[in-house]
Amino acid sequence: MTFKPSSVSLAALFCYLSLLANVSAQTDANVWDQWRGPHRDGVLQDFSLPDSISDTNLQKVWEKPLQPSYSGPIVVGDQLFVTETKDKKFEVVKCLNLKTGEQKWETQWEGAMTVPFFAAANGSWIRSTPAFSDGILYVAGMKDVLVAIDGKTGQQKWKRDFPTEEGTAVPSFGFVCSPMIDGDFLYVQAGGGLLKLKKDTGETVWKALADGGGMYGSAFSSPVIEEVNGKRQLVVQTRAELCGVDIETGSKLWGIAVKSFRGMNILTPTFFEGSVFTSTYGGTTQLIGLDSGNPVPKWSLPIQGYMSSPVIIDNYAYLHLRNQRYACFDLKEGKETWRSKPFGKYASLIAAGDKILALDASGELLLIKANPNEFELLDSRTVGDDSWAHLAMTNQNVVVRNLKQVAVYKWVDGTKP
Numbered sequence: 001m002t003f004k005p006s007s008v009s010l011a012a013l014f015c016y017l018s019l020l021a022n023v024s025a026q027t028d029a030n031v032w033d034q035w036r037g038p039h040r041d042g043v044l045q046d047f048s049l050p051d052s053i054s055d056t057n058l059q060k061v062w063e064k065p066l067q068p069s070y071s072g073p074i075v076v077g078d079q080l081f082v083t084e085t086k087d088k089k090f091e092v093v094k095c096l097n098l099k100t101g102e103q104k105w106e107t108q109w110e111g112a113m114t115v116p117f118f119a120a121a122n123g124s125w126i127r128s129t130p131a132f133s134d135g136i137l138y139v140a141g142m143k144d145v146l147v148a149i150d151g152k153t154g155q156q157k158w159k160r161d162f163p164t165e166e167g168t169a170v171p172s173f174g175f176v177c178s179p180m181i182d183g184d185f186l187y188v189q190a191g192g193g194l195l196k197l198k199k200d201t202g203e204t205v206w207k208a209l210a211d212g213g214g215m216y217g218s219a220f221s222s223p224v225i226e227e228v229n230g231k232r233q234l235v236v237q238t239r240a241e242l243c244g245v246d247i248e249t250g251s252k253l254w255g256i257a258v259k260s261f262r263g264m265n266i267l268t269p270t271f272f273e274g275s276v277f278t279s280t281y282g283g284t285t286q287l288i289g290l291d292s293g294n295p296v297p298k299w300s301l302p303i304q305g306y307m308s309s310p311v312i313i314d315n316y317a318y319l320h321l322r323n324q325r326y327a328c329f330d331l332k333e334g335k336e337t338w339r340s341k342p343f344g345k346y347a348s349l350i351a352a353g354d355k356i357l358a359l360d361a362s363g364e365l366l367l368i369k370a371n372p373n374e375f376e377l378l379d380s381r382t383v384g385d386d387s388w389a390h391l392a393m394t395n396q397n398v399v400v401r402n403l404k405q406v407a408v409y410k411w412v413d414g415t416k417p
Contacts, residue, residue: 032075032392032399034131035178035222036268037350042311047395048353052379053367056412058398062101063407067092072129072178072348072390073399073406074137079104079151080399081137082406085112085125091141093130093149098397098408105154111141115173116215122388123403127174129390133181133199142174144190144213148202158202160191166207168192169214176266178222182247187234189219194236196250206250209238220266228274228290235276239263242278242288242295256295259283267309270317272331277317279305285319287331299334303327311351313370318356320347326358328372340375348390359383359391359400383407 036042050057067084074081078099084092091111095104114124128140136157137149148157163170168191177189186199192213196205211217221237225247228235233253234245240263244253258265261282270277272287275298279285286300308320316337317329324342329335344361355378356368363384369376384402392399398409 035129044352049355068125070127070388073392107154129178140175162191166191171218172215176220208250226271316372
């Protein structure tokens with residue numbers, strides 16, 4: 001017997017699938033669940049920024065005082081996750097209601113530390129941006145610990161203390177790398193190397209790129225996953241080189257030295273058409289081709305990046321430099337197309353459509369046109385005074401984590417495409 005669906009059942013099925021699609025779209029639209037956003041590239045897809053960020057288009061909803069932190073905020077639905085360093089002793093994670101600022105839960109552990117005196121200006125508080133997956137929040141503490149926390153209750157699921165377990169030195173500048181989730185696994189540069197962990201238990205699957213931790217090990221950069229010649233692999237910047245690592249085995253597939261001052265390879269390597277863009281403090285800005293499976297420099301410019309990671313729009317990379325200026329690079333031609341006047345010491349950048357929202361370390365929020373021909377500042381406003389945490393943005397909200405408070409802004413109806 002052959003079943004022939006009626007027009008009624010087909011219509012019902014269509015409506016059901018449409019409802020699921022709408023629910024999924026609404027859910028995805030309000031997620032900033034890891035370092036540099038849903039795709040780990042600083043780009044918010046399917047959203048275009050307005051031409052102004054005045055109160056008319058972007059209104060403050062609430063602000064809440066917090067203890068110091070440089071961790072970027074995480075947004076999942078109506079949950080906002082933030083970290084703190086309290087009393088120079090405890091590291092704290094809080095879950096707040098995104099709409100009201102009401103605290104849902106708080107958890108903490110003893111784990112604060114002091115960075116070397118010559119880095120004191122950059123603070124001694126928690127700084128890695130957490131990652132969220134399948135109801136669990138993964139938070140890195142300064143003393144090279146990684147904690148998995150239930151997103152609904154704040155209950156600790158598991159904790160890894162890498163210096164104790166791996167016998168490696170505590171990072172002198174703290175745990176900086178932001179964890180990355182892929183499927184059932186978590187990847188992070190910690191424990192004196194690159195680790196693949198089971199996300200449900202924290203168990204180590206493999207360890208690669210061992211560097212011992214301490215002062216000159218302990219990578220600053222955060223990993224990404226890219227497809228190189230048809231093969232998905234980890235692309236990782238250590239303190240000394242840019243590497244490709246096999247996801248399954250942890251074996252090093254390729255590597256190329258990246259010059260920098262005292263291993264300050266900080267920004268997240270960013271992929272462009274089979275190549276990797278990077279820029280370092282004390283080094284250069286360069287594009288490294290991987291077309292052959294091996295790293296081959298395509299071009300290099302004597303221009304230094306710092307802590308900011310770039311956003312790529314079309315064929316151009318937009319980056320905040322060590323000299324505090326914004327710059328645009330033509331990735332195909334290998335040339336700088338413009339450079340702005342100086343702004344703050346650091347900036348986090350998010351691209352949406354043909355514009356960039358940048359949070360300056362001084363607390364200025366900038367709206368920049370992604371114009372490869374000239375620096376075009378469309379609008380700006382003050383939203384803080386010490387803003388080193390990475391900006392978070394969805395098509396509903398902007399979250400600004402200043403050193404001692406968090407503020408939530410909402411896009412006003414009519415600004416969305």
